[in-house]
Structure formats: structure tokens, C-alpha cells
Amino acid sequence: MRVPSMGQEYVKSLGFKCGVEIHQQLLTSKKLFCRCPAGLYSKNHDAEIMRHMRPTLSEMGVYDGCALMEFKTKKEIVYLLNKESVCTYEMDDTPPFPINQEALDVAIEIALLLNCPVVDEMHIARKQYLDGSIPTGFQRTAIVGINGYVDIPGKRVRVRQLSIEEDACREVSDERHTIVYRTDRLGMPLIEVVTEPDFETPEEAALGVKAIGRLLRATGKVRRGIGAVRQDVNVSIDGGRRVEIKGVPRYQFIAALTRTEALRQRSLLDLQDELLRRGLTKDTIKTEQMDLTDGFRNTRSEILKAAMENGFKIRGIKISGIEGLLNWKTQPGRSFAHELSGRVRVIACLDQIPNIFHTDHYPDYVGAHIDLRRIRNTFQLQDKDVAIITWGPEADTITACNEIRARVFEAFDGVPNETRQHLRDGLTDFERILPGADRMYPDTDHPPLRITPARVGEIKIGLPEKTKEVEERFRTYGIPEDSIEYLALSGRVNLIDSLAEGKANMKIVGRLIGQTRRSLERRGNNFNSIVDETWRRLIKGLDERRIQTKHFEDIVLELKKDPKQSTDTLLDRFAATISPHEYAAKEDRSRKNKNYS
Numbered sequence: 001m002r003v004p005s006m007g008q009e010y011v012k013s014l015g016f017k018c019g020v021e022i023h024q025q026l027l028t029s030k031k032l033f034c035r036c037p038a039g040l041y042s043k044n045h046d047a048e049i050m051r052h053m054r055p056t057l058s059e060m061g062v063y064d065g066c067a068l069m070e071f072k073t074k075k076e077i078v079y080l081l082n083k084e085s086v087c088t089y090e091m092d093d094t095p096p097f098p099i100n101q102e103a104l105d106v107a108i109e110i111a112l113l114l115n116c117p118v119v120d121e122m123h124i125a126r127k128q129y130l131d132g133s134i135p136t137g138f139q140r141t142a143i144v145g146i147n148g149y150v151d152i153p154g155k156r157v158r159v160r161q162l163s164i165e166e167d168a169c170r171e172v173s174d175e176r177h178t179i180v181y182r183t184d185r186l187g188m189p190l191i192e193v194v195t196e197p198d199f200e201t202p203e204e205a206a207l208g209v210k211a212i213g214r215l216l217r218a219t220g221k222v223r224r225g226i227g228a229v230r231q232d233v234n235v236s237i238d239g240g241r242r243v244e245i246k247g248v249p250r251y252q253f254i255a256a257l258t259r260t261e262a263l264r265q266r267s268l269l270d271l272q273d274e275l276l277r278r279g280l281t282k283d284t285i286k287t288e289q290m291d292l293t294d295g296f297r298n299t300r301s302e303i304l305k306a307a308m309e310n311g312f313k314i315r316g317i318k319i320s321g322i323e324g325l326l327n328w329k330t331q332p333g334r335s336f337a338h339e340l341s342g343r344v345r346v347i348a349c350l351d352q353i354p355n356i357f358h359t360d361h362y363p364d365y366v367g368a369h370i371d372l373r374r375i376r377n378t379f380q381l382q383d384k385d386v387a388i389i390t391w392g393p394e395a396d397t398i399t400a401c402n403e404i405r406a407r408v409f410e411a412f413d414g415v416p417n418e419t420r421q422h423l424r425d426g427l428t429d430f431e432r433i434l435p436g437a438d439r440m441y442p443d444t445d446h447p448p449l450r451i452t453p454a455r456v457g458e459i460k461i462g463l464p465e466k467t468k469e470v471e472e473r474f475r476t477y478g479i480p481e482d483s484i485e486y487l488a489l490s491g492r493v494n495l496i497d498s499l500a501e502g503k504a505n506m507k508i509v510g511r512l513i514g515q516t517r518r519s520l521e522r523r524g525n526n527f528n529s530i531v532d533e534t535w536r537r538l539i540k541g542l543d544e545r546r547i548q549t550k551h552f553e554d555i556v557l558e559l560k561k562d563p564k565q566s567t568d569t570l571l572d573r574f575a576a577t578i579s580p581h582e583y584a585a586k587e588d589r590s591r592k593n594k595n596y597s
Contacts, residue, residue: 008201011262015238018205018258019160019197023190023230024216025167025223027528028103031187032166033096033140034089038188039223039526041170045080045182049091052076053130053137066419066435070130072347072399077132078180080172085184092136095445099124099142099164103189106221107144107164108451109459110191113215114159116145118456124446128439131432132179133168134186140443141165141192144451150195150215152207158196165192170227176349185227191216197234202255202262205233209251218467220491225526233258240265240415246431248422256426260331264428265415267330272414274328278321278384282412286320288379289401292389295374300367303354307391315397316389317404318379323386325411326360331427336411337361340388340404342430348400350392356404358388464493473497477506483514495532504539512542512552520553527556529563537567547574 031038053075055067079091088094104122111118126138141163148159167188169181193212199205209231216222222229231248235258243265245257292314296304304314326337337358345351357363359381362372379387390400410416419435420428470488477500479487487496487510499509513535517527538555541547547555551574558570 008203011259012201014262014266016200016202016262017197017236018199018202019195019234020205020209021232021234022193022209022212023232024193025228026103026106026189026191027221027223028100028106028189030100030102032100032103032164032189034087034187035097036085036087036090036187040085041184042082042085044082046083047081049079049081049135050076051079051132051135053132055130056128062438064128064436064439066433067128067130067439069347069433073349074177075132076178078178079135079169080180080182082184086186090135090183090186096140099446099449100189104144104164105459106219107162107191108456109219109221109463110216111145111148111162112456112460112463113219114145114148114150114162114193116148116159116162118145118451119143120451122449122451124443125440126443128435129168133171133181139165139168150208150211152204152211155198155204157198157208160194160196163192163194165190176351197236202258205258206251206254209254213251214467214489217489217491218464220464220493224521226524235261235265237262237265239269241417242434243415243417244419244434245422245428246419253422253426257422257428260426261420261428264330267328268411268415271325271328271336271411274325275322275412280321282409285322285409287405288318290316290378292316292375292378295378296371299371301363301365301371304391312392313394313397314389314391315401316375316379316387317401318381318385318387319405319408320382321384322408323384324360326358326386332425334427339430340407343403343407344390344400346430346432347403348392348396350390350396350400355400356388356390359386479506479510480514483510486518487514492532492535495535498532499536499539505543508542508549509539512539512549516553517556520556525557525560527560530556530559531563534559534563534567537571541571546571
């Protein structure tokens with residue numbers, strides 16, 4: 001297949017449509033529906049709980065397709081519990097507390113910043129999650145604001161809704177039929193911002209996420225760092241279907257991911273046309289499965305030999321009429337065979353790659369031609385037929401072949417509705433069937449909650465000023481340009497203003513609180529516990545030359561360990577490491593100050 005240019009205009013010509021869902025943790029002291037501390041992460045645990053999930057009927061008596069898919073994986077879910085950060089609510093052993101009012105106030109503030117009218121009565125709902133990331137099997141969520149907008153260069157993007165909800169667990173590992181989670185993040189408050197599909201190019205989508213992210217950070221009331229914000233990106237083209245790229249951690253990845261997804265959908269639509277051109281339909285295509293283990297006893301494939309040595313089975317499926325189509329290019333360096341492999345990896349839990357071989361492009365190993373001939377003879381392959389083999393526990397290979405068959409049949413419908421995980425280099429792979437409306441139902445544990453005009457009005461009075469205005473003011477302070485945006489979005493605007501009013505050296509402020517602190521945060525450090533007065537004392541210590549700038553990083557890391565320790569004591573401790581000449585000058589200044597006093 002000839003791969004066309006992937007420029008912005010070409011992608012737009014495909015009928016590219018994109019909307020985003022931005023999930024941002026809120027900076028609160030407690031979780032959303034219990035009184036456990038929020039943000040208390042740990043690598044240690046005091047107990048383990050193991051559970052299985054099963055789907056339940058929605059209020060309309062329907063099962064959600066995603067929930068049914070998760071049930072087929074037969075996962076054992078292990079939760080690692082630290083007694084300092086989790087309680088019986090998260091384990092679904094006690095009812096929820098009333099919603100965290102501090103978190104709700106932040107959500108209302110963000111809704112107003114997004115120009116969303118705030119609902120006058122909030123209803124909490126349950127959203128099914130059967131991947132195990134929430135032990136209850138559902139997430140509590142509620143809409144706070146609707147029908148807002150955010151502006152990006154040349155466009156106004158509609159915001160469908162802003163919701164407040166509880167975060168899920170942190171994944172530790174996911175191997176075969178066992179997935180392990182830590183529960184410290186579980187239940188932390190977050191907001192979800194959902195836009196309409198108003199982005200017409202991948203670049204617009206990235207700009208939109210950046211704009212919303214700037215707005216959220218400007219409040220100073222959201223968490224920063226790895227995992228604190230995740231974007232789900234919904235993409236479709238003309239003739240395609242909505243596909244969700246899940247959990248994109250940075251807006252810089254969005255343009256490449258959405259551009260590749262547009263090309264993948266165009267390729268799948270072309271594949272649909274090729275199936276029809278060949279005269280194939282779901283009714284005429286034939287499939288056959290069988291156990292091939294005995295025929296591979298003398299194989300020289302290291303992968304297949306190892307599988308049989310572990311007691312695994314080798315199973316194959318023949319599909320008529322689609323020869324060559326497993327090599328159909330869908331993404332750069334990936335083909336339709338990868339679509340099948342992704343389903344096998346997720347649903348059959350055969351997650352060691354490669355997990356399939358196929359006759360369209362059989363692997364090259366010593367004796368491969370013998371194995372390939374055996375496959376062809378066993379299935380009696382005719383022209384235009386293909387065979388695909390997989391290996392693992394017998395039940396899993398049966399599931400795998402059934403999923404391969406299902407995915408091939410989906411090709412007749414073009415683009416399947418699904419959620420995909422992001423990979424490096426702008427590529428994606430299958431994650432799960434796309435959830436539908438059938439996963440939502442009312443939460444009977446919570447009555448409706450009235451949000452009064454007086455409450456909204458009080459929050460509106462205290463809204464932060466626009467980021468562009470803050471950035472312009474910071475330029476007048478002489479802060480280096482490469483630090484202005486970070487400082488304007490750091491939640492420390494009042495601190496920077498007070499330092500400027502106090503005649504601090506603003507170049508040093510930009511260099512240290514801007515660049516050095518930002519560098520440390522990118523390495524996983526969090527300095528939210530260090531109060532503004534401590535930062536002022538540090539900058540004053542630098543201005544007075546009590547310490548050198550090279551000590552700044554070490555001091556803030558010390559303060560991160562114990563924010564309550566004396567700043568002056570730390571300054572004196574590090575002052576002892578300066579040169580004799582500098583120390584003498586410091587002593588001279590100290591004597592003059594004493595004489596003056």
C-alpha cells in the first residue's frame with residue numbers, strides 16, 4: 001500500500017476530528033470520598049487483597065462491551081495496601097463519606113475558568129471499571145460544569161463538561177492473568193475536562209491540551225509531576241469511528257499520536273474496501289481451528305520449543321480468502337497482523353511478544369520452511385488462505401484464536417471502536433474495547449448535592465488572573481524569558497510578586513526558583529510542602545551572600561525531607577562550606593550589623 005504524505009493538510013482532508021479528556025489530580029489534603037491522606041505515595045505495603053471482577057447489568061438491563069471483554073481476560077487482581085494511605089472504603093467494605101468539599105470548590109473554580117455554567121444540583125454516578133484499577137469495580141464521578149469553552153490561536157474550542165471523580169490505583173505489574181496495583185493513589189480527587197471534537201488537525205489538539213493544562217496549573221491547586229495529569233485523546237476520520245488513545249502523559253506526544261491514528265483509520269477503511277473487492281463477506285469467509293502441538297514436536301523454533309517444554313499447546317486458525325492482508329500496512333512499521341497480536345496480548349493474556357506467527361510472513365529460523373509446509377498441509381491451505389498460530393495454556397490459545405477470528409470479522413466494518421495505548425514514536429496498540437453509555441448508573445449511596453449561587457459567587461471573586469497578564473508582569477521584573485512561563489504556572493505568583501516588591505535579584509529568582517526547581521521536579525521531586533516564607537528566606541540568604549547559588553539545590557532537597565526544619569540553621573550549615581575570603585566578608589557584614597543594632 002502506498003503511504004501518502006502525512007502533512008497537516010492531508011490529515012485535515014481525511015475529515016480528522018479530535019476531542020480530548022484531560023484528567024488532572026487536585027492538590028487536596030484528603031481523598032475524595034474518605035478521610036485518608038492524598039498524595040502519600042509508598043513502595044511498601046502492609047497487606048495484600050486478591051479479587052476477581054465480573055460485569056453487572058446497567059440500569060437498562062444491558063452489559064457494557066468493555067466490561068465483557070475484561071471479564072474474558074480472567075484476571076486475578078492483587079491490591080497492595082499501605083495502612084497509612086488506604087481504608088476500608090477503598091476496598092468496598094464500608095460506604096463512602098460525603099464528598100470532599102475542598103476538592104469540590106477547586107472543581108467549581110476550574111469550571112468557571114473554563115467558562116462552564118456550574119450545575120445547581122450535582123448527582124454522583126457510578127462508572128464501571130472492570131480492569132481492576134478500582135476495587136469496587138466502578139468509579140464515582142459527578143458533573144460540575146457544562147457547555148464551556150477555551151480559546152486557542154484562531155479557534156474557540158467547546159468544553160462539553162467538567163467532572164469531579166476519584167482516581168484509580170497505580171499499576172505495579174501486569175503479567176498473564178495477574179495484575180498488581182498499589183492503592184495509595186486510589187480515591188485521590190481529580191477533575192476530568194471533556195472537549196467537543198473541535199480539533200481539525202493534530203497540531204490543534206496539542207495546542208488545546210496545552211492551553212487547558214496552563215489554565216489548570218495557573219490555579220496552583222492541582223498536583224504536578226509524573227502521573228498527576230493524563231490525557232485521553234479521541235480521534236476519528238470520515239468513514240471511521242471514534243478511537244480513544246488512553247493515558248497520554250504529555251501534550252507534546254499528541255500531534256504524532258493523532259496523526260498516526262488518522263493514517264491507521266484510513267488504512268483500515270482501505271482494507272475494508274479490499275475485502276469487498278475480493279468478494280468476501282462475513283457470511284462467505286470460512287475459518288477453522290485445530291491443535292497443532294503434535295506436529296511441532298521436532299520444530300527448531302526456539303520460541304515454540306520453549307512453549308512445549310513448559311507444557312503449553314500450539315493452536316492454529318485458518319482463514320479463507322485474506323492471503324496477503326496480514327501484511328497490510330496500518331502504522332509505520334506495523335501491519336494488520338499487529339492488530340491481531342494486540343487482541344491476543346490483551347484478551348488471551350498471551351503477552352510475550354511475538355505471540356503469533358502467520359503464513360503471510362512466516363519468521364525466518366532454521367527449519368522454518370518445514371514448519372510452514374506442515375502448517376499448510378495440516379490446514380490444506382488453498383490460494384488466498386492464511387493460517388495463524390499461537391501458543392500458551394490451552395484455554396488461552398482457544399481464546400486467542402477466537403479473538404483473531406473476531407478481529408478479522410471486524411475488518412468488514414472498517415474501524416472498530418476501541419481504546420488504544422500509546423507507544424513510542426507516535427504508535428499505538430490495542431488496550432480494550434471502547435466503553436459505552438451502558439457502563440454508567442446512579443450512585444445510590446449519595447443524595448443530590450445542591451451547589452448554591454452564593455457558593456459559586458464567592459469562588460468567582462477569588463479566580464486567579466489570566467496567565468498572559470502574569471507573564472507580561474514577570475517580564476517587567478527582569479525574570480529570564482525561559483523561566484517566565486514556568487513561574488507563571490507554578491502556583492507561586494504571590495511569592496514572585498512579593499520578591500519583586502522586596503527588591504530581590506529577579507534574575508537569580510528566575511534561575512533558581514524557575515530553572516533549578518523545575519529541573520528537580522522533572523526528576524520526581526515535589527516541593528509543595530515548602531511554604532512561601534521559606535522560599536523568601538532562601539532568596540534573601542542568596543542576596544545577602546550567606547550562601548552561594550550552588551548550594552540552592554542541596555538546601556531545597558533537605559527542606560523537602562523535613563519542611564519544618566529551620567531555614568536559618570540550614571543556611572548557616574551550608575555557609576560553613578564557602579571560601580575563607582567569602583566567610584570573612586560574611587563575618588564583617590555580621591559585625592557591622594551588630595554595631596548598627
